[in-house]
Amino acid sequence: MGWINGNHPISRPDILFFMPTEIKFGFGKLQSLPTEFQIAPDLSQTTHAMLITDKGVAAAGLAEKVKQAFAESDYEIRVVYDETPAESDVNAVKQAARLAAEHDINLFLALGGGSVMDTAKAVSILATYGGEPGDYEGGFMVPGPIKPVVAIPTTVGTGSEVTLVSMVKDAESHRKLLISSPFLYPRAAVLDPEMVATLPGKLVAWTGMDALTHSIEAYTCTEHEPISEALAFRATEMIADNLEKAVIEAGPTEARAKMQLAATMAGIAFTNSPVGAVHAIAHAVGALYHVHHGLANAIALPFVMEYNLSECATGYAALAKAMNVAENGSEEALAKACIAAVRNLKSRTDVPTHYSQVGVPKTEEAAQKITQAAMEELCLAFNPRKGTEEELLELVRQTL
Ligand SMILES: NC(=O)c1ccc[n+]([C@@H]2O[C@H](COP(=O)([O-])OP(=O)(O)OC[C@H]3O[C@@H](n4cnc5c(N)ncnc54)[C@H](O)[C@@H]3O)[C@@H](O)[C@H]2O)c1
Ligand SMILES: [Fe+2]
Incomplete structure (x- = not known):
């Protein structure tokens, strides 16, 4: 038996493997982001950024580090939303999407764990196409590309930085809405070990x-x-x-x-x-x-x-x-x-x-x-x- 399951029958008659997200990794990677965005044709003009995070991540000083990294650059963090609740929820998404519209946002920086990254994906859907998160529940309901989400994970688990899924709670029905769409893959996943240094x-x-x-x-x-x-x-x-x-x-x-x-x-x-x-x-x-x-x-x-x-x-x-x-x-x-x-x-x-x-x-x-x-x-x-x-x-x- 091969260790990588070499003799295991392939159960899928055809394979579609897809991964559009660019993965950036490195100690201090955050600092070079503005320069790297500048030379990426699709990100060079998306300079009106919104930073989405949560209170715990902000209290750990990480939001400040992101602001500093972008301070001297062409990218303006026009608004910070740090009210993301644990597991997120529909109301938080709607509130953040209103802020994004007010500030004419065209780039989302998602700094946090799965709760924050899933929120940012849903906010970008609303910022691009309007409506409510429930309108996009299910598979393939997002009509087209969304405004770019750059995910900066601060936990070591969910993988939301590279997945096509966003899950947010619906406070009224006490269930989680699952939005799944190939358009939800973040534009980039930024893995900087500084961002997990403070994780309890x-x-x-x-x-x-x-x-x-x-x-x-x-x-x-x-x-x-x-x-x-x-x-x-x-x-x-x-x-x-x-x-x-x-x-x-x-x-x-x-x-x-x-x-x-x-x-x-x-x-x-x-x-x-x-x-x-x-x-x-x-x-x-x-x-x-x-x-x-x-x-x-x-x-x-x-x-x-x-x-x-x-x-x-x-x-x-x-x-x-x-x-x-x-x-x-x-x-x-x-x-x-x-x-x-x-x-x-x-x-x-x-x-x-x-x-x-x-x-x-x-x-x-x-x-x-x-x-x-x-x-x-x-x-x-x-x-x-x-x-x-x-x-x-x-x-x-x-x-x-
Ligand atoms: N989209 C997907 O593919 C996918 C996959 C799995 C899970 N999820 C979702 O992810 C959510 C869970 O995400 P999670 O496990 O990353 O936890 P989380 O995002 O809820 O964060 C947990 C807590 O850790 C704190 N925290 C995060 N990073 C920190 C840091 N570096 N320093 C100090 N505090 C920090 C946060 O403030 C928060 O209080 C759930 O809603 C789950 O449904 C999504
Ligand atoms: Fe999981």
Whole structure:
């Protein structure tokens, strides 16, 4: 068996792999952005910028760093919106879009985690075509290109800087709107390790586990293919090697820089080979009980891997190597060792094992509610093991 799943049958009869986002990486990269924009034909004239961020990121001094980087340039940051709430919401998007219209904005700088980047994508849709976020819900509903979004991630998880998705909460219906469109890929993803230096260790762990979940789900989903597998495999290796160090030591460290790159690579993998049941459960838990997205994934991940084992032994056995499992053995033994390695990494980074530890009631009612919401999730369709609602319910009970 080849480690990069060489003998795994290709499940997709045809492969469409797409990645239009330019990836810029480097220590101090932020400083050279104005010059790099100036020589990019499509960005040289988009000089009316809006900085979208949130209070936590601004309090960490990062918004100030972006303003300084652009201070002496032709690019004018005309307005800063730092009211993005956790998981964002429709009202925040509408408010920011009004500001963008007032200031004639033609470039969006999204500085933050997934909440901010998803907000900026939705704001740019409204700034380009008007209307409300709900008008664009679903797939392929955005009519054409949007004003450029340059994503500067400050967490190490979501991959939103390279994905075609924006998810924002609808406060009234208490659900998340999913907008998915090839026009939502950011124009550029800027990975500057200075931007994750201040991320609290707990959030490094949670968002890092989100990236690991993207890798493992992309590698084994029904749509897996060798291009995404290669990215997901390498991202898994980099996360296994660097997450613990990145959690312990703050600063613009090499471990955090590698986590940033790994999260982006995992993002490219899953935007082409979608995530599955872990995300279906995590989205449900996040919407119902307000558990952080990365944490919600981290808790469900090993349980779903056990559930999927019958369909994924080859994939998990290959990923065991990426997770630094040293021993040899049968495919099934290696696959189980991979799941154990995920649990071990979680324990070394202090990530809780069950939802009841993070405020979800350990009741049959909660299990039923989570299962019903997870059954509605689109990503469940890409999960490698097809099961009944009763089987999913039993799986959810284990996670509580
Ligand atoms: N579009 C996609 O492809 C995609 C994929 C996965 C998740 N998501 C979405 O992303 C959101 C979660 O994003 P997230 O996990 O990045 O967390 P987040 O953006 O909600 O940020 C979490 C917290 O960390 C703080 N923070 C962020 N960076 C910091 C830094 N460098 N220093 C100090 N504090 C910092 C923020 O202020 C915030 O309080 C969810 O809404 C989820 O649905 C989107
Ligand atoms: Fe995710």
